[in-house]
Amino acid sequence: MLDRLAAKEQRRRPSDDDLLDRALELSARYLDGKALPSSVRWVENQQHRWGSCTPDHGTIRISVRLRGMPAWVVDYVIMHELVHLLVPSHGPRFWALVERYPRAERARGFLEGFSMASNGSPEEC
Numbered sequence: 001m002l003d004r005l006a007a008k009e010q011r012r013r014p015s016d017d018d019l020l021d022r023a024l025e026l027s028a029r030y031l032d033g034k035a036l037p038s039s040v041r042w043v044e045n046q047q048h049r050w051g052s053c054t055p056d057h058g059t060i061r062i063s064v065r066l067r068g069m070p071a072w073v074v075d076y077v078i079m080h081e082l083v084h085l086l087v088p089s090h091g092p093r094f095w096a097l098v099e100r101y102p103r104a105e106r107a108r109g110f111l112e113g114f115s116m117a118s119n120g121s122p123e124e125c
């Protein structure tokens with residue numbers, strides 16, 4: 001019974017492995033495969049940012065608050081962190097790469113709207 005519930009939960013909520021798969025696919029499609037994360041995982045202790053990364057280690061962390069949001073929004077946050085592995089700061093070069101993801105602008109609007117609606121929710125990294 002518990003196993004079955006766990007399996008159901010698994011289908012509804014992407015796992016850490018799913019996040020890594022998504023990240024590699026996004027990197028291959030939009031970044032010529034240049035961003036190569038070593039791990040991408042969900043974290044609970046990230047209240048103020050949607051995502052974060054450690055470029056030196058190639059690790060990306062995604063806030064569990066994104067769980068249940070549309071896949072293209074989660075993909076945008078993954079994409080944002082992938083680009084940080086290549087370009088640490090939010091300069092023109094950074095945004096030029098992020099904009100390769102077709103729904104980047106729409107996803108940013110979605111997350112901004114969500115932040116406005118629920119006071120004190122995380123901001124974009």
Ligand SMILES: [Zn+2]
Nearest residue numbers: 080084124125
């Ligand atoms: Zn950022």
